[in-house]
Amino acid sequence: MIQIKNLHATVDGKKILNGINLEVNKGEVHAIMGPNGSGKSTLANVLAGHEGYEVTDGEVIFNGKDLLEMSPEDRAREGMFLAFQYPIEIPGISNSVFLKTAIDEIRKYKGEEEISAKDFLALIKEKAKILEMDNSLVSRSVNSGFSGGEKKRNEILQMLMLNPALALLDETDSGLDIDALKIVSKGVNVFRSENNGVIMVTHYQRLLDYIVPDFVHVLYKGQIIKSGDKNLALELEEKGYDWLKNGELETA
Amino acid sequence: MGTENKELKEWYKDQFVKFEKRLNGHSKSFMQKYRVESLKKFDEFELPNMKNEEWKYTNVRPIFKHNFRPAVLAEKVEVTRQLVDKKLYKQFDCNVMVFVNGQFEPAFSKLDCLPEGVLVDSLEKVLHIIPELVENKITKLSATENSFNALNGAFALDGAFIYVPAGKIVEKPIQVLFLGGSKTDDVLIQPRNLIIAEESAQVSVIANYQPIDSDKYFTNIITEVYAGKNSIIDLYKIQNEGSESYHVEKMDVHQDETSVFSHYSLSFGGSIVRNDVNSTLDGEHIECNLFGLYLGNNDQHVDNHTFIDHAKPNCVSNELYKGILDGKSRGVFNGKVMVREDAQKTLAYQSNKTVLLSDHSRIDTKPQLEIFADDVKCSHGATVGHLDDQAYFYIRSRGVPSDIAKSMLIRAFVSDVFEKIKITELRDQINRLIFEHLQRVEI
């Protein structure tokens, strides 16, 4: 579904991504781990089309199309979704207006009809229920005055509503209490299917107990320096990153 | 420039002679004395210019380069009921006063269900029948400080007069529509508004300024507000004058103890706009709220000056002004808060934020705090910026196109001022004006 080849990116002239290679197929969940500042959010932002980052080399093919040519909105319409590490507050725009606008724009792009108000309400009710979100949160302004955990939950609500082909979850587990972690994981597991893929960035093995990944990758200094299955995460939990960093230096 | 000014002054003095003839029989009234004094001051004053600190960023020469004809001396403009209906803000029940080029039009007004003792009428009429009601208030309040004030004073004749006696509550807002412009003359429209709420009275007023058509005209207003002890006054000003017009208003507010005065200044139209709002907090436990929203596009110039005078202890003032400037428009914000020696335990908050939507728009902002008491909490801040990049990306990353994303950010930016508007039915209509004015998709 997505092929990332030799992706290099800079911000303000500073090299952050230094040749990322990654392929995600339908039905797969990939976890990306790595120390602070290694470039995980940068990768997610570059894929979603953030204009603050400059791609200096490499290519990304998404569902057969050149992803890097597309505007952020077109990427979303093609099925890309990024759950932000730090979700943005938009006072004055209600969650429902925001989501209905997004759904309708995506539908319009695909040549489909707008969703009816009735269907929309039924849909948001269904998805909010999975995430045990209160109706009042749904009608409030987007993330405005939400607690950290509520914001993360709201990102997953958006994911469920937009039903993307590829979901990039950037530290969606950070800042969640145990119960919220379970609820959010449930949301992701409900979403997972043979027709979509997930890339999730996390620092904690704990999340992977709830959302079991098919692959685990370690990102360090803008490169994937190790890939493995879910056991790699257990190993990282035990040993930290140092043993890998040294390995990387040796091969360098 | 000297001779230019002289010619201009001669023009208005000439107009005054004609005006006086119209007013026969009232030469001895206090009002006529006031007019004559005002004209004298107009003659003496130097016209406002950019060397003066109060006018540093606002060039009003275009206004004074033009000979406007006082509307009472121009041909009367007839308007239709359809036009009046089109211009009123709707979806809520209200009392209505209509002024056309500064003159009250009782036929279009609707003032039939006011509580007993409440007087809402044309100032001109009130001056005829109960001049003492005006006399006791009017001269005390608004000082004649510059040429605009003097010009208004010289021709002061009509305007909205709203008097709410002690203990009375006017439930429905009073919407005052001021329509301006004429095909035959470039008219000078000078409403003189007076709002008096006595002890524990409550009233909500919407001052709605709009053009009849696309003519050039100049609206020069003085509004005086007297908020008696424990009274509550909400005053919405929705300025959406024609793009060729000039608009200047000085509002002077006098607040007595425990009164609450809230002003919502929503500024959309006009070519050169200057709003002065001054409030004197002359008693304890007063609340003064000044909220503002100013939009600029094309070549518009919008200047907001506010002055909050904390004269007594234990009062609160809240000021929040937000602006969005596009095209080559310019904004000015000058917010002065004075906390006098006596005004201990004052809480004074002031914030001015502006978003520049184009590289050619500009704002000059100047918050001024002058504090002479030691036990006070005051804060002020001014920011100027662009729409938030990260939020813009966030919205687009959900599939929303860039134009709608920008509209959402504009809506988000104004939301805190917006939510202060208590007449919720007004919000949708204000929302429409915002996006119409910026020529963007409404959200």
Ligand SMILES: Nc1ncnc2c1ncn2[C@@H]1O[C@H](COP(=O)(O)OP(=O)(O)OP(=O)(O)O)[C@@H](O)[C@H]1O
């Ligand atoms: N806009 C920016 N300007 C300057 N430097 C940036 C910018 N964005 C990211 N960086 C830098 O790029 C590097 C990678 O940042 P990134 O946010 O991708 O790390 P991360 O792996 O997500 O870290 P964390 O685990 O802390 O979230 C960091 O050194 C960061 O400071």
Ligand SMILES: [Mg+2]
């Ligand atoms: Mg990160």
